Amino acid sequence: MSTAVDASVPVAEQEDGTANILGGKKVAVVFVLGGPGSGKGTQCSNIVEHFGFTHLSAGELLRSEIKSGSDNGTMIDSIIKEGKIVPSEITVKLLQEAMIKSENDKFLIDGFPRNQENRLSFENVIKISPEFVLFFDCSEEEMVRRLLGRNQGRADDNIETIRKRFRVFEESSLPVVQYYDSKGKVKKINAAKPIPEVFEDVKTIFQPYGPKAA
Ligand SMILES: Nc1ncnc2c1ncn2[C@@H]1O[C@H](COP(=O)(O)OP(=O)(O)OP(=O)(O)O)[C@@H](O)[C@H]1O
Numbered sequence: 662m663s664t665a666v667d668a669s670v671p672v673a674e675q676e677d678g679t680a681n682i683l684g685g686k687k688v689a690v691v692f693v694l695g696g697p698g699s700g701k702g703t704q705c706s707n708i709v710e711h712f713g714f715t716h717l718s719a720g721e722l723l724r725s726e727i728k729s730g731s732d733n734g735t736m737i738d739s740i741i742k743e744g745k746i747v748p749s750e751i752t753v754k755l756l757q758e759a760m761i762k763s764e765n766d767k768f769l770i771d772g773f774p775r776n777q778e779n780r781l782s783f784e785n786v787i788k789i790s791p792e793f794v795l796f797f798d799c800s801e802e803e804m805v806r807r808l809l810g811r812n813q814g815r816a817d818d819n820i821e822t823i824r825k826r827f828r829v830f831e832e833s834s835l836p837v838v839q840y841y842d843s844k845g846k847v848k849k850i851n852a853a854k855p856i857p858e859v860f861e862d863v864k865t866i867f868q869p870y871g872p873k874a875a
Pocket residue numbers: 695696697698699700701702703704720772807808810811812852853854855856859
């Protein structure tokens with residue numbers, strides 16, 4: 662059984678001082694937040710490659726759920742097209758299953774928690790506190806440019822839904838960032854720079870967690 666991420670890395674505890682244990686192993690979780698198109702997925706891929714984390718994108722898990730034809734698929738699809746947030750019990754269950762299935766003990770949870778309900782549901786069900794929150798800061802103007810140029814066929818990459826996603830980000834996701842900031846857990850990155858420059862800043866933050874095992 663794995664007992665720790667790396668003996669030299671201080672692993673976060675829950676607020677009551679108990680360890681972050683999932684499926685019998687001690688785990689480290691980093692929440693990755695930022696506006697739509699700020700570069701969360703792009704930088705998570707780099708972190709996986711250099712520091713051996715497992716990347717779990719809440720949005721990707723929800724899109725897979727739609728594709729799988731699950732009972733909730735139609736409802737998730739219409740919520741995503743509206744740029745709104747899927748009920749937490751669905752997203753938290755998908756994250757929990759993916760974490761338990763994984764053999765890794767270091768997770769990047771991208772695009773989550775998107776609102777306070779997501780945060781509380783994760784705390785109550787999974788009972789893990791994040792090591793920190795990596796927050797990508799970028800202007801809306803730049804994020805629109807990136808999203809409209811992404812070309813991945815996403816149903817929500819159109820200007821109407823993008824505007825709605827920005828409002829949801831401001832109204833529901835930024836309060837989560839502020840909550841973690843009040844606990845001293847936010848590491849803010851200037852995400853407006855080119856991809857390699859953003860990753861230089863990200864690397865500095867992840868140095869204690871790497872490098873990826875050979
Ligand atoms: N620093 C950057 N400079 C320019 N383009 C970038 C940068 N980072 C990412 N991109 C590009 O912007 C687009 C959006 O990036 P990405 O998918 O990583 O964003 P995201 O934050 O995961 O968005 P979403 O919340 O919509 O999933 C992609 O086409 C990506 O290649």
